[in-house]
Amino acid sequence: MAKVLVFIDNPGQALKKASLELLTMARSLGEPAVAFNGDLHNDVAETLAAYGAQAVYRPSVADLDDYLVGPKASYLAAAVQTAGATVVLTENSAEAKEVAARLGIKLGAGVITDVVAVDPDGTAHKSVLAGSYLTAAKATTPVAVLTVKANSLTPEPAVTGTAPASVTVDVPAGATTAAARITARSEKAASGRPDxxxxxxxxxxxxxxxxxxxxxxxxxxxxxxxxxxxxxxxxxxxxxxxxxxxxxxxxxxxxxxxxxxxxxxxxxxxxxxxxxxxxxxxxxxxxxxxxxxxxxxxxxxxxxxxxxxxxxxxxxx
Ligand SMILES: Cc1cc2nc3c(=O)[nH]c(=O)nc-3n(C[C@H](O)[C@H](O)[C@H](O)COP(=O)(O)OP(=O)(O)OC[C@H]3O[C@@H](n4cnc5c(N)ncnc54)[C@H](O)[C@@H]3O)c2cc1C
Structure with a gap:
C-alpha cells in the first residue's frame, strides 16, 4: 500500500479543517502518516489518530520556524525518506507551494499544485490557464508532491483510529546554514473572521x-x-x-x-x-x-x- 505523507505545518491549538481534509484524502490513496511541525499536544495527537495517521514524523530541531521555507523542505525530504512515502500532500498556500517546489527539487519528484481531487491511482485534477480547462495529471516520478486546495473534500474521521507511532526525523546538518533567518515578526490584527x-x-x-x-x-x-x-x-x-x-x-x-x-x-x-x-x-x-x-x-x-x-x-x- 502506498505511504502517503501529509505535511502539517504549525497548526496551532487545533488542527485546521484543511489538514483534516488532507488526512481524509491521504486515506483514499494509501496509508497516511504525518510530517508534523508544531506543538503536538494531546488534542492534536488524538485528532491525528482519529483521522487515521499511522505515524507522526517530527523534526529533530525546534527552530524550523525561525527560517524561511528552505529548512522545512530539508526536514520534509528527510521525513519522506524515513517514511518511505511515495505521495506527499500539503496545503495550497503560497508558503506550502514553495516548500513543495523545493521538496520536488530535493527528491526529483513531480509537483502538482492547485489540486482539487486525486484518484486512487494518484491522478490529480486541477483547473489551469485561469480556469479555462480542467486537467488530469499524474507524476511519473517515484515520489509525487501534491498541493491541495482547501474545501476540495469533506473531512471524515477514520472508522478506527489507533495511536500513531511517533518518529523523530533528523533534520540534515547544515539545513539552516545558508537559509534566510526571520529576524522579527509582527502579529496581524485578528479580524475574528475565518481564514x-x-x-x-x-x-x-x-x-x-x-x-x-x-x-x-x-x-x-x-x-x-x-x-x-x-x-x-x-x-x-x-x-x-x-x-x-x-x-x-x-x-x-x-x-x-x-x-x-x-x-x-x-x-x-x-x-x-x-x-x-x-x-x-x-x-x-x-x-x-x-x-x-x-x-x-x-x-x-x-x-x-x-x-x-x-x-x-x-x-x-
Ligand atoms: C496579470 C494580471 C493579473 C491580475 N490578477 C488579478 C487578480 O488576482 N484578481 C483580480 O480580481 N483581478 C486581477 N487582475 C485584474 C483584472 O483584470 C480586473 O481588472 C479586475 O478583476 C477588475 O476588478 P472588478 O471586477 O472589481 O472591477 P471592474 O471590472 O471595474 O468591475 C466593477 C463591477 O462592479 C459593478 N458595479 C459598479 N457599481 C455597482 C453597484 N453599486 N452594485 C453592483 N454592481 C456594481 C460594475 O457593473 C462592474 O461589473 C489582473 C490583471 C492582470 C493583467
Missing amino acids: LAEARIVVAGGRGVDGNFGPVEELADALGAAIGASRAATDAGWIGHDAQIGQTGKTVSPQLYISAGISGAIQQKAGMQTAKVIVAVNKDAESPIFEIADFGIVGDLFQVLPQATAEIKKRRG
Missing part, C-alpha cells in the same frame, strides 16, 4: 463597492464568512492585499462565494470559479460574472446586500 483560503463561505467585493466595504462586511459577519476582494478593490487601497482573490491573489474554493460589484475578469475567475455555488450581485446584466454564477442578482449592491443581511439575521434570529 480566507479555507472559509466555507466568502463574500467578495470589487470596484463596485466604491470604497465602502461596510455592506460586504455586514453580510460576511451575518454568514460567518471570510471577506475577499478583486484586485481593483485592493489596488484602490479599500482593503488589504491579503484579501485579493484571483490569478495574482489567493485561490479559494468555498461552498458559497458571493461576488458583489465584481465584473468577473478572467484573472478574478481564476481564483474563485471552483466555488461550489456562486452568487453574483452586479448592476450590469451584461457583466461576465453572470456567465459563471449559479444565482445572479442584477441590482445595486448597496440595496441588495443589506436586504440579504437583514433577512439572514431575521431567520437566524
Whole structure:
C-alpha cells in the first residue's frame, strides 16, 4: 500500500479543517502518516489518530520556524525518506507551494499544485490557464508532491483510529546554514473572521463597492464568512492585499462565494470559479460574472446586500 505523507505545518491549538481534509484524502490513496511541525499536544495527537495517521514524523530541531521555507523542505525530504512515502500532500498556500517546489527539487519528484481531487491511482485534477480547462495529471516520478486546495473534500474521521507511532526525523546538518533567518515578526490584527483560503463561505467585493466595504462586511459577519476582494478593490487601497482573490491573489474554493460589484475578469475567475455555488450581485446584466454564477442578482449592491443581511439575521434570529 502506498505511504502517503501529509505535511502539517504549525497548526496551532487545533488542527485546521484543511489538514483534516488532507488526512481524509491521504486515506483514499494509501496509508497516511504525518510530517508534523508544531506543538503536538494531546488534542492534536488524538485528532491525528482519529483521522487515521499511522505515524507522526517530527523534526529533530525546534527552530524550523525561525527560517524561511528552505529548512522545512530539508526536514520534509528527510521525513519522506524515513517514511518511505511515495505521495506527499500539503496545503495550497503560497508558503506550502514553495516548500513543495523545493521538496520536488530535493527528491526529483513531480509537483502538482492547485489540486482539487486525486484518484486512487494518484491522478490529480486541477483547473489551469485561469480556469479555462480542467486537467488530469499524474507524476511519473517515484515520489509525487501534491498541493491541495482547501474545501476540495469533506473531512471524515477514520472508522478506527489507533495511536500513531511517533518518529523523530533528523533534520540534515547544515539545513539552516545558508537559509534566510526571520529576524522579527509582527502579529496581524485578528479580524475574528475565518481564514480566507479555507472559509466555507466568502463574500467578495470589487470596484463596485466604491470604497465602502461596510455592506460586504455586514453580510460576511451575518454568514460567518471570510471577506475577499478583486484586485481593483485592493489596488484602490479599500482593503488589504491579503484579501485579493484571483490569478495574482489567493485561490479559494468555498461552498458559497458571493461576488458583489465584481465584473468577473478572467484573472478574478481564476481564483474563485471552483466555488461550489456562486452568487453574483452586479448592476450590469451584461457583466461576465453572470456567465459563471449559479444565482445572479442584477441590482445595486448597496440595496441588495443589506436586504440579504437583514433577512439572514431575521431567520437566524
Ligand atoms: C496579470 C494580471 C493579473 C491580475 N490578477 C488579478 C487578480 O488576482 N484578481 C483580480 O480580481 N483581478 C486581477 N487582475 C485584474 C483584472 O483584470 C480586473 O481588472 C479586475 O478583476 C477588475 O476588478 P472588478 O471586477 O472589481 O472591477 P471592474 O471590472 O471595474 O468591475 C466593477 C463591477 O462592479 C459593478 N458595479 C459598479 N457599481 C455597482 C453597484 N453599486 N452594485 C453592483 N454592481 C456594481 C460594475 O457593473 C462592474 O461589473 C489582473 C490583471 C492582470 C493583467
